[in-house]
Amino acid sequence: MIDKEKILIEKEIPLLEHVRKTGKGFYITISILIALVLWGLYAYLTQYRIGLGVTGLSRQIFWGVYITNFVFFIGISHAGTFISAILRVVKAEWRRPISRLSELTTVFILFFGVGSVLIDLGRPDRMLYAIRYAHFRSPLLWDVCSIATYLTVSSICLYLALIPDIALMRDIGWKKRQWLYEILSLGFTGTEKQWRRLERAILFMSIIVIPIMITVHTVVSYVFAMTIQPMWHSAIFGPYFVAGALFSGIATVITIMAIIRKAYHLEQYLKPIHFYNLGTLLLAMTLLWFYFTLGEYITTFYGNEPSQMAIFWSKIRGQYAPLFWTHVILCFVIPFPILAFPKSRTIKGTVIASISINIGMWLERFVIIVPTLTRQRIPIESAFYIPTWVEWSILVGCLSFFSLLYLIFTKFFPIVPIWEIHEGRGKSIPQIEERLRSYLPG
Amino acid sequence: MRFYDAKKIITGLIIFVGLVTYPIWHNTVSGKNLYTPKLELPKDKKECIEPKDYIRVNHKSLLEDWRLSVVRNGIRIYQASNQKKYNMSLNKTCMECHKDKTKFCDQCHNYMGVTNKCWDCHIYPKQLEIGVK
Amino acid sequence: MEFKRRDFLKIAGLTFLGLMAKPGWEVVSQIKPLEPSPAPNYFTGKKWAMAIDLIKCWNAKDGCRDCIDACHTIHNVPEIGYAKEEIKWIWTIEYEKAFPEHIHDFNEKKYKGKPVIVLCNQCEDPPCVKYCPTRATWKREDGIVMMDFHRCIGCRYCMAGCPYGSRSFNWRDPRPFIKKANIEFPTRTKGVVEKCNFCEERLVKGLLPSCVETCKEKALIFGDLNDPNSEIRKILSERYVLQRQPELGTKPKVFYIL
Numbered sequence: 008m009i010d011k012e013k014i015l016i017e018k019e020i021p022l023l024e025h026v027r028k029t030g031k032g033f034y035i036t037i038s039i040l041i042a043l044v045l046w047g048l049y050a051y052l053t054q055y056r057i058g059l060g061v062t063g064l065s066r067q068i069f070w071g072v073y074i075t076n077f078v079f080f081i082g083i084s085h086a087g088t089f090i091s092a093i094l095r096v097v098k099a100e101w102r103r104p105i106s107r108l109s110e111l112t113t114v115f116i117l118f119f120g121v122g123s124v125l126i127d128l129g130r131p132d133r134m135l136y137a138i139r140y141a142h143f144r145s146p147l148l149w150d151v152c153s154i155a156t157y158l159t160v161s162s163i164c165l166y167l168a169l170i171p172d173i174a175l176m177r178d179i180g181w182k183k184r185q186w187l188y189e190i191l192s193l194g195f196t197g198t199e200k201q202w203r204r205l206e207r208a209i210l211f212m213s214i215i216v217i218p219i220m221i222t223v224h225t226v227v228s229y230v231f232a233m234t235i236q237p238m239w240h241s242a243i244f245g246p247y248f249v250a251g252a253l254f255s256g257i258a259t260v261i262t263i264m265a266i267i268r269k270a271y272h273l274e275q276y277l278k279p280i281h282f283y284n285l286g287t288l289l290l291a292m293t294l295l296w297f298y299f300t301l302g303e304y305i306t307t308f309y310g311n312e313p314s315q316m317a318i319f320w321s322k323i324r325g326q327y328a329p330l331f332w333t334h335v336i337l338c339f340v341i342p343f344p345i346l347a348f349p350k351s352r353t354i355k356g357t358v359i360a361s362i363s364i365n366i367g368m369w370l371e372r373f374v375i376i377v378p379t380l381t382r383q384r385i386p387i388e389s390a391f392y393i394p395t396w397v398e399w400s401i402l403v404g405c406l407s408f409f410s411l412l413y414l415i416f417t418k419f420f421p422i423v424p425i426w427e428i429h430e431g432r433g434k435s436i437p438q439i440e441e442r443l444r445s446y447l448p449g
Numbered sequence: 450m451r452f453y454d455a456k457k458i459i460t461g462l463i464i465f466v467g468l469v470t471y472p473i474w475h476n477t478v479s480g481k482n483l484y485t486p487k488l489e490l491p492k493d494k495k496e497c498i499e500p501k502d503y504i505r506v507n508h509k510s511l512l513e514d515w516r517l518s519v520v521r522n523g524i525r526i527y528q529a530s531n532q533k534k535y536n537m538s539l540n541k542t543c544m545e546c547h548k549d550k551t552k553f554c555d556q557c558h559n560y561m562g563v564t565n566k567c568w569d570c571h572i573y574p575k576q577l578e579i580g581v582k
Numbered sequence: 583m584e585f586k587r588r589d590f591l592k593i594a595g596l597t598f599l600g601l602m603a604k605p606g607w608e609v610v611s612q613i614k615p616l617e618p619s620p621a622p623n624y625f626t627g628k629k630w631a632m633a634i635d636l637i638k639c640w641n642a643k644d645g646c647r648d649c650i651d652a653c654h655t656i657h658n659v660p661e662i663g664y665a666k667e668e669i670k671w672i673w674t675i676e677y678e679k680a681f682p683e684h685i686h687d688f689n690e691k692k693y694k695g696k697p698v699i700v701l702c703n704q705c706e707d708p709p710c711v712k713y714c715p716t717r718a719t720w721k722r723e724d725g726i727v728m729m730d731f732h733r734c735i736g737c738r739y740c741m742a743g744c745p746y747g748s749r750s751f752n753w754r755d756p757r758p759f760i761k762k763a764n765i766e767f768p769t770r771t772k773g774v775v776e777k778c779n780f781c782e783e784r785l786v787k788g789l790l791p792s793c794v795e796t797c798k799e800k801a802l803i804f805g806d807l808n809d810p811n812s813e814i815r816k817i818l819s820e821r822y823v824l825q826r827q828p829e830l831g832t833k834p835k836v837f838y839i840l
Contacts, residue, residue: 573765
């Protein structure tokens with residue numbers, strides 16, 4: 008088996024190591040994650056039993072951590088599409104080793120995005136009523152449609168790009184799992200015709216998923232922008248949320264990349280240049296996020312409308328000032344200098360920036376959602392929202408469950424696409440040469 | 450031919466068959482099969498708003514239709530097959546005769562393993578005496 | 583694996599027939615239930631509204647809660663006890679908070695801090711109705727914004743849409759907190775949103791809403807805006823009328839008379 012494997016995967020031996028070998032570290036990590044998931048489950052069952060009163064939510068501030076999680080997770084899901092689809096369409100060759108791990112992030116985190124809304128429902132046993140009695144004038148229904156479409160198309164993208172590697176695994180021959188790879192490989196044998204079909208399919212799906220990705224987060228932003236609440240009812244929310252999604256998505260992918268690189272010894276494949284390039288994109292997104300945020304707050308300030316200003320001041324120097332300024336520091340002040348200078352755009356630098364950005368973006372969603380609900384237009388009660396252990400446990404549980412699913416996936420399939428590396432080494436180099444020649448005269 | 454691990458296999462088989470046939474023997478063993486629904490019928494009225502056979506089968510969809518009609522369409526009068534008009538209300542029509550749900554509704558529902566959520570919200574007459582909590 | 587198109591079509595056809603077995607049997611074997619007869623058409627042409635005469639209301643003794651207690655009693659509104667989870671269908675807020683768009687530095691002293699009764703405004707163009715993903719809240723022909731507790735999934739989007747904060751959510755099981763249960767009206771379960779329904783179950787019987795009937799000062803006037811001779815039309819044409827946040831375009835049907 009080892010010889011056959013060597014022939015098939017040629018030089019790419021480390022890429023299958025993590026599938027074949029399972030070390031102590033894996034089992035320890037899985038145990039911790041399962042414990043956290045069970046704790047999150049216990050928290051949810053408490054909530055299911057007693058009611059949403061166990062959270063810190065109130066009659067005044069009735070959307071909090073769960074809806075923040077929803078927007079945050081859906082935001083992260085834009086990573087995969089951006090890196091695998093957009094970079095594939097513009098033929099950026101450096102995307103090869105990272106396309107699968109980012110696509111995987113997208114597919115799995117979408118479940119938790121939707122899951123967060125379902126956790127937030129007062130009557131989750133009636134969740135299917137949103138489909139049975141669907142009222143299409145509601146932005147939540149638009150959400151249901153666009154996220155369902157996005158999940159379907161992303162899963163197809165992930166699967167299509169996975170087929171050649173499954174075929175490889177099938178050919179290597181895995182005693183216990185052979186049946187799985189046989190079924191999933193769909194009879195792919197690597198003939199010319201099959202490759203052409205597969206590549207066309209992948210390209211087609213990659214192109215389709217880009218407009219879907221943009222509509223998804225726009226529609227999520229419309230849940231807020233379509234209301235008439237002060238500082239929610241803003242036309243900029245569509246592009247603002249999409250930019251924020253790309254921003255937090257790329258940051259998440261960098262973090263995941265660094266962890267996988269270390270844990271699975273893929274230093275040869277996930278090289279500093281990948282972090283550098285993703286760091287450059289992240290820099291662009293930092294500036295874009297800053298531009299949108301600045302625009303949002305400057306226009307509110309200049310307009311000086313009382314109902315909006317009450318919430319503005321609450322964020323700038325009131326109840327929510329600590330959170331607001333923390334998030335500005337985490338999303339801009341820390342990442343920007345790290346990412347702006349090529350010298351600091353190393354693996355360490357980009358990872359620090361991306362962790363800072365992830366936390367900052369979660370806070371950003373929180374700071375967008377909660378202060379408006381203190382509803383200064385009708386300053387009835389001065390309510391303050393403090394999430395309880397239930398909400399934090401469920402957040403931790405969701406993140407752990409996501410990590411768990413991710414890790415289990417890496418035990419079945421290689422996380423760096425072997426066929427894309429082969430393609431890069433083989434076909435792509437002459438293709439690039441030809442492309443370059445076509446750009447130049449003569 | 451040797452039967453290897455005979456003790457373990459036979460023990461395992463007995464446990465497995467026991468578990469799988471649990472629904473069959475549990476009621477006999479625990480005495481639950483002696484339970485029959487004892488419906489306390491209303492003393493003064495001899496017939497329901499619809500014939501017994503019809504209402505026995507269809508009372509669930511009848512009540513669901515009533516719910517739709519009253520809550521969403523605002524229509525509250527039901528004309529039964531005996532041409533009489535009734536108020537479409539679980540409490541005011543049904544419970545007026547079948548006073549106590551534990552002595553009537555629950556008897557068959559418990560036997561059949563039917564759970565309904567009506568009483569999560571609607572208060573039945575006897576409940577006012579024992580407390581709504 | 584030779585799986586031809588024909589085989590697929592055969593299997594698909596059989597599956598479809600199999601799936602249609604149960605619904606088909608239901609259609610064939612059902613005894614058709616009788617259609618409910620329509621009630622006297624008390625919807626058509628009506629547009630219910632309420633006018634609150636603030637001057638009369640302020641004549642009442644300090645801390646008068648007659649309308650609030652009446653409403654909350656007949657509708658089994660629980661008294662939770664902590665402000666975080668309270669449920670209220672009708673309550674009072676200060677004048678400055680009820681009409682913030684009228685507040686400036688030199689308002690009339692006589693209105694300062696006075697309690698104003700607020701409830702669901704039963705808007706003509708209700709934003710909450712737009713946002714509900716299951717149509718658990720909708721505007722009826724006679725103008726009442728209805729609430730179907732059977733269909734509400736508890737997403738609280740309607741609460742996010744209401745600019746007046748009229749809606750309450752059941753954060754836990756309300757039954758332990760109901761002082762005196764009224765069998766005529768259901769209680770609600772945890773996880774659904776509720777609000778004032780203009781006592782539509784009383785309107786059917788020809789009664790006035792409970793708050794209107796209970797007010798000793800006769801400060802609440804209820805009637806049909808489409809009826810030019812109604813008491814409410816009279817008072818709206820004679821006195822100074824305020825609405826809450828009219829600039830939002832919700833066209834509220836609760837008017838405040840000064």
